[in-house]
Amino acid sequence: MYNSSSSSTPSSSSSSEAGDIRSSVFSPGEPLRQPRTSPPVSDSSAESRSPIPSGHNSSSAADALVKNSKLSAAAPEFVPGCYASFQDDVYSDDSEGHYPEPSLADFIQDFVSHLNLSPGSLESEIDYITDTLNSCVTTEEILQELVELIYVQSTSIPNFAYTGARLCNHLSHHIRLSPASGNFRQLLLQRCRTEYEQREQAVRGDPGTQKRFHSYVLFLGELYLNLEIKSGKDTPGRANVLLGALKDLLNALFSHPDDPNLMCAVKLLKLSGSILDDTWKEKGQSDMDEVIKKIEDICLDAKCSRDARQMLLKLLELQSSNWGRVHTAAVSSDATPDNDPNYFMNEPTFYTTDGTPFTAADPGEYRQRLQSALPYIYNEGMLLCCSFCGDEDEMDPEIEEAFERFCMESDARRKK
The missing domain is CATH 1.25.40.180 (Serine Threonine Protein Phosphatase 5, Tetratricopeptide repeat)
Incomplete structure (x- = not known):
């Protein structure tokens, strides 16, 4: 340990050594050498190749960069060699637009599938369907194609015969094109006649042939019920x-x-x-x-x-x-089991303990069985009403009064 009386020479030498240590630790020192894969570049050569002259501001540097750049906005698009153009494959006919126009077959299949899923939409969408078909059915060949497409769909889709017949009836009155070969209805009947003439062979054919023939028969039945023909006034x-x-x-x-x-x-x-x-x-x-x-x-x-x-x-x-x-049902107020076959149509059906059903139409034991079942039905009704008020032992007085009034009114209406 040094005391205050020590000479100044060693103290100065020690402080200079400490300063050298601090400078060697905290000063950046020499720059790192270049990687071995790239030879070092001299300052003069770097300055000569730099597109931005030293001492210029950022705007002049950007101008110099644009001036010396070899990039061009008019350069062709770069496409890798392994890239296949989907557009060139699909639209090789140089057609305009991104998607091709749907064909008549696609349109028929789409709206028939829609009608098959929701038959009730026929009334609301039939005008749109008709307008679309009138815009594209412009030749005799297209009209014949339309008849064939609708016939095939109506006889091949299960349970579509009724909707198909209604569709045919509407189109027979609203398709405007009527060439010399016949309008929509006439062409449809001609198509049906083709299958009609092969009936003797079809009923003796293989299961597939019979199935197609049976679909045609049921479609013709629906067509007879739904196809309307106007004759004069x-x-x-x-x-x-x-x-x-x-x-x-x-x-x-x-x-x-x-x-x-x-x-x-x-x-x-x-x-x-x-x-x-x-x-x-x-x-x-x-x-x-x-x-x-x-x-x-x-x-x-x-x-x-x-x-x-x-x-x-x-x-x-x-x-x-x-x-x-x-045809001759009696008035409801005058109906009796003797003059109205539908008298017991809306009566409830009860079941015995062994599961045998019986109604008011059953002779003999019906009244006795019904009377024996009424207490059980009444108790079940009371229990049901009690469940609404939350107490199985007693009903709320207002609910009980309303229930009794309902029973009396129902009995009075039945006696009338």
Whole structure:
């Protein structure tokens, strides 16, 4: 340890050594050497190659940079060699626009798919569909293509025959183009006639051929019910040309009475049997009697399955009850079980303890069973009302009074 009496020489020497240490630690020292991969560049050469002269401000430096740059705004776009242009592949015909115009087939398929998902939108969107089709159906070839597209969609999509028939009816009145070969309705009937002429081969064909033929038969039935033909000032009527075609189709189905053909015939008669029966009777024809006779003979002699025979028997029962229609129903206030077949239609159905259903139409034990069931029904109703007020033991007085008044009014209305 040094004291204050020490000489100044060692003290000065020690302070100079400390200053040298501090300067060596905190001063930047020599610059780092250049990496070995790049030779060092002298200051003179760097200054000669620099586009920005020393001593200039930033704006003059930017001007010098732009002046000496070899970049150009008019240079062609750089595209890597491995890049394939999607636009060149798709639009090689130099067509204008980014997307090609949809074809008629695409448009028909799109709106038919939409109508199949939401049939109720036909009424609100049919005008738009018609205007679009009128703008693109400008030649006879396009009109024939339109008829073919709608026919195929109506006979190939399950459960679309009804909507397709309604669509055909509207287009038959609103498609403006009517060439010499025929308008929309005439071309559609010609297309249907093509399938009609192949009926004898179709009912004996393979399962795929039969399935397509059955779809055509049901579509023709819907077309007969929905296609309207205007004749002068009279109200529009049905296409009578389809009436004889439907009878011939039924005869063809019954001529080869296997299960698919019989089930198709049953579906057609359930769909249009009442209308066909009325129309034939108005014309003084007994065609429906002939159809019923064929069905009875098939039930007795044909080797069809039990399910097909049961469907035919149910159809005979339906026809014998005037196709389920009641023309002379009594007024509701005067209706009785004797004069109104629909008297018990809205009555509730009860079930016994063993699961047997019984209604007011059941003779004998109905009144006794109903009286025995009423206490249970009343108790269940009281319990239900109590559940609304939160107490299963008693009801709120106002709710109880309202419930009793409701029961009295219901009883009075029933007695009237």
